[in-house]
Amino acid sequence: MIDYLPGLLVLRMAALAACVVFASGALNVAAAEVAVGPKAKNFKLANGMDVVVIPDRRAPVVTHMVWYRVGSADEAPGSSGIAHFLEHLMFKGTEKIPPGEFSKIIAANGGQDNAFTSQDATAYFQRVSKENLPLVMEIEADRMANLRLDEKSVLTERDVILEERRSRVDNDPSSILNEQLMAALYQSHPYGIPVIGWRHEIAELDRSDALSFYSKYYAPNNAILVVAGDVDADEVKALAEKTYAKVKKNGKITTRARPKEPPHQAGVRLTLEDPRAGKATLQRLYIAPSYASAKEGEAEALDMLMKIAASGTTSRLYKKLVVEQKKAASAGGWFSGTGLDSGRLGFAIVVGGKTPIEDVERAMDDVIEEIKDKGVTQKELDRAREAYIADLVYSSDSQTRLAQRYGWAMATGRSVEAVEAWPERLKKVTVEDVNKVARTYFDLKQSATGYLLPTEKKATKSADDTRNGKS
Amino acid sequence: MIDYLPGLLVLRMAALAACVVFASGALNVAAAEVAVGPKAKNFKLANGMDVVVIPDRRAPVVTHMVWYRVGSADEAPGSSGIAHFLEHLMFKGTEKIPPGEFSKIIAANGGQDNAFTSQDATAYFQRVSKENLPLVMEIEADRMANLRLDEKSVLTERDVILEERRSRVDNDPSSILNEQLMAALYQSHPYGIPVIGWRHEIAELDRSDALSFYSKYYAPNNAILVVAGDVDADEVKALAEKTYAKVKKNGKITTRARPKEPPHQAGVRLTLEDPRAGKATLQRLYIAPSYASAKEGEAEALDMLMKIAASGTTSRLYKKLVVEQKKAASAGGWFSGTGLDSGRLGFAIVVGGKTPIEDVERAMDDVIEEIKDKGVTQKELDRAREAYIADLVYSSDSQTRLAQRYGWAMATGRSVEAVEAWPERLKKVTVEDVNKVARTYFDLKQSATGYLLPTEKKATKSADDTRNGKS
Numbered sequence: 001m002i003d004y005l006p007g008l009l010v011l012r013m014a015a016l017a018a019c020v021v022f023a024s025g026a027l028n029v030a031a032a033e034v035a036v037g038p039k040a041k042n043f044k045l046a047n048g049m050d051v052v053v054i055p056d057r058r059a060p061v062v063t064h065m066v067w068y069r070v071g072s073a074d075e076a077p078g079s080s081g082i083a084h085f086l087e088h089l090m091f092k093g094t095e096k097i098p099p100g101e102f103s104k105i106i107a108a109n110g111g112q113d114n115a116f117t118s119q120d121a122t123a124y125f126q127r128v129s130k131e132n133l134p135l136v137m138e139i140e141a142d143r144m145a146n147l148r149l150d151e152k153s154v155l156t157e158r159d160v161i162l163e164e165r166r167s168r169v170d171n172d173p174s175s176i177l178n179e180q181l182m183a184a185l186y187q188s189h190p191y192g193i194p195v196i197g198w199r200h201e202i203a204e205l206d207r208s209d210a211l212s213f214y215s216k217y218y219a220p221n222n223a224i225l226v227v228a229g230d231v232d233a234d235e236v237k238a239l240a241e242k243t244y245a246k247v248k249k250n251g252k253i254t255t256r257a258r259p260k261e262p263p264h265q266a267g268v269r270l271t272l273e274d275p276r277a278g279k280a281t282l283q284r285l286y287i288a289p290s291y292a293s294a295k296e297g298e299a300e301a302l303d304m305l306m307k308i309a310a311s312g313t314t315s316r317l318y319k320k321l322v323v324e325q326k327k328a329a330s331a332g333g334w335f336s337g338t339g340l341d342s343g344r345l346g347f348a349i350v351v352g353g354k355t356p357i358e359d360v361e362r363a364m365d366d367v368i369e370e371i372k373d374k375g376v377t378q379k380e381l382d383r384a385r386e387a388y389i390a391d392l393v394y395s396s397d398s399q400t401r402l403a404q405r406y407g408w409a410m411a412t413g414r415s416v417e418a419v420e421a422w423p424e425r426l427k428k429v430t431v432e433d434v435n436k437v438a439r440t441y442f443d444l445k446q447s448a449t450g451y452l453l454p455t456e457k458k459a460t461k462s463a464d465d466t467r468n469g470k471s
Numbered sequence: 472m473i474d475y476l477p478g479l480l481v482l483r484m485a486a487l488a489a490c491v492v493f494a495s496g497a498l499n500v501a502a503a504e505v506a507v508g509p510k511a512k513n514f515k516l517a518n519g520m521d522v523v524v525i526p527d528r529r530a531p532v533v534t535h536m537v538w539y540r541v542g543s544a545d546e547a548p549g550s551s552g553i554a555h556f557l558e559h560l561m562f563k564g565t566e567k568i569p570p571g572e573f574s575k576i577i578a579a580n581g582g583q584d585n586a587f588t589s590q591d592a593t594a595y596f597q598r599v600s601k602e603n604l605p606l607v608m609e610i611e612a613d614r615m616a617n618l619r620l621d622e623k624s625v626l627t628e629r630d631v632i633l634e635e636r637r638s639r640v641d642n643d644p645s646s647i648l649n650e651q652l653m654a655a656l657y658q659s660h661p662y663g664i665p666v667i668g669w670r671h672e673i674a675e676l677d678r679s680d681a682l683s684f685y686s687k688y689y690a691p692n693n694a695i696l697v698v699a700g701d702v703d704a705d706e707v708k709a710l711a712e713k714t715y716a717k718v719k720k721n722g723k724i725t726t727r728a729r730p731k732e733p734p735h736q737a738g739v740r741l742t743l744e745d746p747r748a749g750k751a752t753l754q755r756l757y758i759a760p761s762y763a764s765a766k767e768g769e770a771e772a773l774d775m776l777m778k779i780a781a782s783g784t785t786s787r788l789y790k791k792l793v794v795e796q797k798k799a800a801s802a803g804g805w806f807s808g809t810g811l812d813s814g815r816l817g818f819a820i821v822v823g824g825k826t827p828i829e830d831v832e833r834a835m836d837d838v839i840e841e842i843k844d845k846g847v848t849q850k851e852l853d854r855a856r857e858a859y860i861a862d863l864v865y866s867s868d869s870q871t872r873l874a875q876r877y878g879w880a881m882a883t884g885r886s887v888e889a890v891e892a893w894p895e896r897l898k899k900v901t902v903e904d905v906n907k908v909a910r911t912y913f914d915l916k917q918s919a920t921g922y923l924l925p926t927e928k929k930a931t932k933s934a935d936d937t938r939n940g941k942s
Contacts, residue, residue, distance in 0.1 A: 077548060077661070078730035176736050183658035184739045187651075188669060190548070198659060198733040259549035262669040265647050266744075266921070268655045270737040450737070 040406055041233040042416045045240060047249040048221025052406045052416060053236045054228035056399050060130045062229030063399045066140050067407040069224075070217035071120040072197070073190040073258055073341070079209060081161070081197015084117040086210045086218075088157050090124065091115075094146040097139060099153060105139065119191055120340040121411035127400065130230045134239055141243035144218055147211075154207040162203065165196050173274040177283060177452045184268045185285050185448035189261040189341060219250035224410040228403035258341055261287060267447040277454035279329065280351040282361055284449045288335070288441040290343030292412045299337050300426050301433040302345065302441065306335040307384040308376050308434070309367065310347060314383075317347070317367050327355040327363055340412040345441060357451050368442050375435040385426060392423070511877055512704040513887045516711060518720040519692025523877045523887060524707045525699035527870050531601045533700030534870045537611050538878040540695070541688035542591040543668070544661040544729055544812070550680060552632070552668015555588040557681045559628050561595065562586075565617040568610060570624060580606060590662055591811040592882035598871065601701045605710055612714035615689055618682075625678040633674065636667050644745040648754060648923045655739045656756050656919035660732040660812060690721035695881040699874035729812055732758060738918040748925035750800065751822040753832055755920045759806070759912040761814030763883045770808050771897050772904040773816065773912065777806040778855040779847050779905070780838065781818060785854075788818070788838050798826040798834050811883040816912060828922050839913050846906040856897060863894070 042052045072083045093099040106113040111128030126136045169175045179194050186192030196202070225244060227236045264287075291299040310317040310333025321328040333347040351360050395401045409419045511525045543554045564570040577584040582599030597607045640646045650665050657663030667673070696715060698707045735758075762770040781788040781804025792799040804818040822831050866872045880890045 077659075078728065080659075080730075180658075180735070180737050183733075184655055187654035188548075188551075188664060193659060198731075200731055200733060257549065259551075260671055262654075262671060264651070266651050266741040269740040272737040 039420065040416050042410075043233070043237065045220065045245045047245060047247060048253075049240075049244050049247075050224040050410055051236060051240055051244075052224065052226045052410060053231065053233040054226070054402055054406060055232055056229050056402065058230075060230050061127060061399070062130055062133050062227055062231055063125065063127050063403045064133060064136045064140070065123055065125045065226040065403050065407050066144070067121050067123045067224040067226065067411045068218060069120075069222050069256065069411050070122055070213075071118050072193065072195040073119040074217065074256060075190065075193070075213075078201060079205065079213075080193045081195075081202040082205055082209050082213050083122055084196055085158065085161055085202070085205050086213050087115050087117045087122050087124075088161060089149055089154065089210050090143055090147060092147070092149055092153055092157070094142050094148055096142055096146070099148075102139060102143070106136065109135065111136070117195055119195060120338070121408065123404075123407060123411075125400070125403075133227070133231065134243075137239050137243040141247055144220065144223065144244070145247045147214055147218075149207050149210060151207050154210060158202065158205060161196070162199065165199055165202060169194070169196060170199070171276075173272065173277040173452055174281065176274070177272045177281070177450050180270055180272060181283055181285055181448045181450040184270055184450075185287065185344075187262055187264065188259045190258055191339065191342070215250075216252070219253055220244055220247045221249040222253045224407055226403045226407040226410075228399045228406075256340065261342065264445050267444040267449065269449045271451040271453060273453050273455040275455055277452050280357045280454060281452045282347070282349045282351065282357055282364070282450070283452075284347040284361075284364070284447060286345040286441055286443065287446045288343045288345050288437075290339040290341070290412075291337045291409075292340050292414055293342050294337075297425065297429065297433055298437055299335075299343070300422075300429050301437040302335045302343070303337060303388065303426075304381060304384050304429050305371075305376070305434050305438050306333050306345060307388055308380045309333055309371055309438075312387070314387075316371070317349075317364065320367050321349065321360065321363050322352070325363055326352055327360050328352045331364070338408055338412060357453065361449070368438075371435075371438050372442055375438070376431060378431050381429070381431050381434060385429070388426070389423065510891065511887050513881075514704070514708065516691060516716045518716060518718060519724075520711075520715050520718075521695040521881055522707060522711055522715075523695065523697045523881060524702065524704040525697070525873055525877060526703055527700050527873070529701075531701050532598060532870070533601055533604050533698055533702055534596065534598050534874045535604060535607050535611070536594055536596045536697040536874050536878050537615070538592050538594045538695040538697065538882045539689060540591075540693050540727065540882050541593055541684075542589050543664065543666040544590040545688065545727060546661070546664070546668075546684075549672060550676065550684075551664045552666075552673040553676055553680050553684050554593055555667055556629065556632055556673070556676050557684050558586050558588045558593050558595075559632060560620055560625060560681050561614055561618060563618070563620055563624055563628070565613050565619055567613055567617070570619075570621075573610060573614070576610060577607065582607070588666055590666060591809070592879065594875075594878060594882075596871070596874075604698070604702065604707075605714075608710050608714040612718055615691065615694065615715070616718045618685055618689075620678050620681060622678050625681060629673065629676060632667070633670065636670055636673060640665070640667060641670070642747075644743065644748040644923055645752065647745070648743045648752070648921050651741055651743060652754055652756055652919045652921040655741055655921075656758065656815075658733055658735065659730045661729055662732075662810065662813070686721075687723070690724055691715055691718045692720040693724045695878055697874045697878040697881075699870045699877075727811065732813065735916050738915040738920065740920045740922075742922040742924060744924050744926040746926055748923050751828045751925060752923045753818070753820045753822065753828055753835070753921070754923075755818040755832075755835070755918060757816040757912055757914065758917040759814045759816050759908075761810040761812070761883075762808045762880075763811050763885055764813050765808075768896065768900065768904055769908055770806075770814070771893075771900050772908040773806045773814070774808060774859065774897075775852060775855050775900050776842075776847070776905045776909050777804050777816060778859055779851045780804055780842055780909075783858070785858075787842070788820075788835065791838055792820065792831065792834050793823070796834055797823055798831050799823045802835070809879055809883060828924065832920070839909075842906075842909050843913055846909070847902060849902050852900070852902050852905060856900070859897070860894065 040052050040054045042050065044050055070083060072080065075082050091100065091102050093101060097105070103113050106126055106128065109128060109132045111126055111132060113126040115124045124140060128136055169179060182194070183192045225240060288302055289295070289298050309315060312318065317331045317333060321331045329350040329352040331349045333345065336344040336346060347364060349360055349364060351357050406416060406419055410416070511523050513521065513523045515521055541554060543551065546553050562571065562573050564572060568576070574584050577597055577599065580599060580603045582597050582603060584597040586595045595611060599607055640650060653665070654663045696711060759773060760766070760769050780786060781802070783789065788802045788804060792802045800821040800823040802820045804816065807815040807817060818835060820831055820835060822828050877887060877890055
C-alpha cells in the first residue's frame with residue numbers, strides 16, 4: 001500500500017524510463033533459485049491454499065506475502081481497473097480492523113507493508129520482525145474473507161485512483177505510448193487493457209463491483225502464502241493452521257481461461273506526438289511465449305537472447321547504437337516472461353541528438369536482423385549466461401525478491417520444483433536454441449512499434465504528419 | 472441461409488471491392504423512408520415482441536423478417552463467431568421441422584429465405600407469396616423457441632463455417648487487411664473482433680455454446696418482426712397472436728452494454744504484404760458516432776460529408792485521385808452509421824499504375840485536409856442531399872431494403888418514428904454542420920490506416936521493409 005501502484009505498470013513504466021532496470025526486474029521475478037540460494041518447502045492446506053516457505057536465517061526478520069491468482073486480465077469486459085481498485089480497498093478494514101488501520105498496525109510493530117496488482121496476480125506483502133509473523137498472518141487471513149466496505153470510502157478511493165491514473169499515465173507521455181502500444185499489440189487477449197484501467201471505466205466502478213470481484217476471486221484455494229525468512233516450514237504450518245486454514249474454500253474457483261490471441265497478419269505502428277515529451281523515443285514489442293506458456297527450453301533461450309541482444313551496456317544493441325553509432329542516448333531490451341498466457345520481447349530506445357528516429361529504428365532492426373541471419377556466438381551465450389546467473393545470485397540476497405520469485409511462479413501455474421530446476425534448464429540452452437527463438441519470435445507480424453515525438457504545440461495538424469509512420 | 476455470410480462482413484468486403492456499392496448499401500440501411508414510400512405501423516405483442524408492418528400493395532408478395540437484438544459484439548470473450556454459428560444452426564430444425572427442411576419448405580412454396588449476422592443484430596428473412604405468410608410465421612416462431620441440435624450436425628456445420636472463413640477471409644488479402652485493421656482500430660470495444668470469429672475460437676465452439684447463446688438471446692422480447700408487402704397491420708397482428716405471441720418471454724433479457732472505447736491518443740498503421748494481392752490498396756478507418764449514438768444531427772451531417780468527400784464518381788476524392796491525378800484506379804469512402812455503439816468513416820483506394828502508395832495516401836489526406844480547412848460549399852451539400860434522397864427513393868422500391876431499414880433501426884434502439892422523420896432531419900443539415908463533423912471526426916488519433924501490398928514471395932524479410940509504414 002505504501003507503493004500501491006500496480007506492479008506490472010511499475011515495471012512497464014520502468015521499462016520506458018530505464019529499460020535495463022526492467023530487464024533486471026524481469027530476471028528477478030522469472031528466474032529461479034540458483035545453487036547458492038536456500039531451498040523452499042511447499043505444501044497445501046486442507047482448504048486448498050498453497051504455502052511456500054523459504055528459510056533465510058541471516059536476520060530475525062520475515063517476508064510474508066499472499067498472492068491471489070487473479071489480475072487485470074481476469075476482469076470482465078468494461079470493468080477494467082477493478083482488480084487494482086480492490087487491491088486499494090483491501091486496506092479499508094474488516095470487522096476486527098478499523099478502516100485504514102491495517103498498515104498502521106504493521107508500522108506500529110516496526111514492519112512495512114505493500115501490495116501490487118499485475119495482469120495475472122495480485123499480491124500483498126509485509127516485512128516484519130520474526131515475532132510479529134503470527135500477527136501478520138492473523139490480520140491477512142482476516143481480510144481474505146471479512147473485508148468491509150462502505151459506499152463513501154469506496155468513492156473516495158476511486159478518486160484517489162483516478163488521480164493516480166492522471167499522474168502516472170495521463171501526464172506521462174512515455175506511459176501513454178506504452179499504453180497505446182499494448183492496446184494496439186493485442187487484438188483479442190486482455191493483456192492489451194491497462195492494469196490500472198481505462199479512465200472511463202474506472203470512473204464507473206463501485207462498491208458492488210469490488211465486492212463481487214472479491215467474493216469471486218479472493219479465497220484460500222485461489223491464493224499462495226509465501227513466507228521467507230527466519231522460520232521453518234513447521235512453524236509456518238502451525239501458524240497457518242490457526243489462521244488461513246480457518247478460511248472457507250470457494251467451490252466455484254476454476255482454472256483461468258482468457259481469450260487466446262489470434263496469429264497476427266501484420267505488425268502495427270503508431271506515433272504519439274506530445275509537447276510534454278522530452279526526447280524522441282522508440283518502443284517495439286513482440287508477442288512471444290512466457291515461462292508458463294512456452295515449449296520446453298524456449299523461455300530460457302529467450303532470456304539468453306535478450307540478454308545478448310539488448311540488455312545492458314555490453315549488449316549488441318547498446319554497443320552499436322549508443323557506443324559506436326551514437327544514434328541513441330540509451331538503448332535496451334528485455335524479455336517479459338512472467339505472464340500466464342504469453343510473454344513479450346521489448347525494446348526501448350531514447351534517440352540521441354538530432355538523429356532521425358527512422359534511422360534509429362533502422363539501426364535497431366539491423367541488430368535484430370543480424371542475429372536472425374547470422375546467429376549469436378558461443379562466447380556471447382557463455383558470457384550472457386554467466387552474467388545472468390550472477391544477477392540471480394545477487395538478487396537472491398534480497399529476501400523480498402526471493403519470495404517474489406516463488407510467488408510469481410506459483411501464481412502463474414508453475415511449481416516450486418520448476419523454479420528450482422531453472423538454473424539447470426538455463427545451463428542446457430545452446431546457441432542453436434537461441435538462434436531458433438530469434439528467428440521465430442523476432443517476427444514483425446507479431447509486433448507493435450511506437451514513436452514518441454516531442455512537438456511544438458500547434459493549432460492544426462498538417463496532413464503531412466500522417467505518413468511515414470507518423471499518425 | 473442461401474446467402475449465409477454475416478451481413479456486416481458482406482458489407483465490409485463489399486467496401487473493399489467496390490466501396491460505392493457499400494456506401495449505397497449503408498444508405499439503404501441507415502436511411503429512413505422518404506415521402507414517396509409507404510408509412511409503417513408498429514406495435515408490441517404482450518410478450519414484448521416488437522412488430523413493424525410496412526404496407527406495399529404493388530404485388531401479392533410479402534417480405535417477412537425476424538431481427539434479434541444480438542450480434543457478434545455481444546459474444547463472450549473467447550467465443551467469437553458464436554452469433555454467426557448459431558445463425559447457421561437455426562436451419563437445423565425443431566421438433567416439428569426436420570433438420571435442413573426449413574429452407575426446403577420455403578422453396579417448395581415458391582419463396583426464398585436468407586439470414587445474416589452482424590455486430591449488432593442477427594436477422595432471418597423470407598420472401599413469399601402473400602398466402603404463405605401464415606406458414607412462414609408459424610415455422611419462424613417455432614424455431615425461436617424449439618431449436619433442436621444434435622452433436623454431430625453441430626460439428627459438421629462448424630467445419631462448414633471454418634471453410635467459409637478460409638475462403639472468404641483467409642484466402643482474400645483484402646479481407647485480411649480489413650480484419651487486421653478493425654482489430655487495430657478498436658482498443659477495447661468488441662467491434663474489433665470479426666463477425667465470423669477468430670479461427671481458433673470458431674474451432675472450439677460446440678453445441679452447448681450454441682444452445683446457451685440461443686437461450687440467452689433468442690426470445691420474443693429481444694426480437695423485432697418486420698413484415699413488408701401486401702398486408703395490413705391488422706392481418707399481421709392476427710397472425711402474430713397465433714404464432715409469435717405464444718412464445719414465452721425471457722425475463723432475463725437486459726439492455727446491451729459493451730465496453731466503451733477509450734479515447735485514442737495515437738492513430739495506428741499497418742501494412743500487409745501478400746503475394747496473392749492484386750493491386751496495392753489503401754484503407755483508412757476513423758471511429759465516429761453512429762445514428763444510434765450521435766448527438767442530434769451529427770450522423771446526418773456525417774452522411775452528407777462522406778457523400779461529398781468520397782462517395783461516387785462526383786465526389787472530391789474520386790475526381791481528384793482518379794480523374795485529375797490518375798493516381799488511383801478507384802477511390803471511395805463511406806459512413807457506417809448503423810452501429811449500436813458507434814460508427815466509422817471509411818476510405819478505400821486501389822492504387823493506380825506505379826504510383827507509390829504513400830503518394831496516394833498523401834493525395835487522399837490533401838482532400839480530407841482541404842475539407843477540414845476550407846469546408847464544403849452550399850452547392851455541394853445541396854447536390855449531395857439531392858443525390859442521397861434520390862438513392863433513398865430508388866432503394867425504397869425494394870421491399871427487402873425497405874424492411875431492412877426499419878429492422879436495422881429497431882434492432883439498434885431507434886424507433887419507427889426516428890426512421891420516418893429522417894428525411895426532415897436530413898433537410899436541416901447545414902454547411903456548418905458538415906464542416907463541424909469533418910473537423911471533429913477526421914481525427915487521425917481515432918484512425919487506423921492499412922496498406923495492402925502485393926509482393927513477390929521471398930525467403931527472408933528484409934529489415935528495410937519494417938519502416939515507413941511497412942511492417
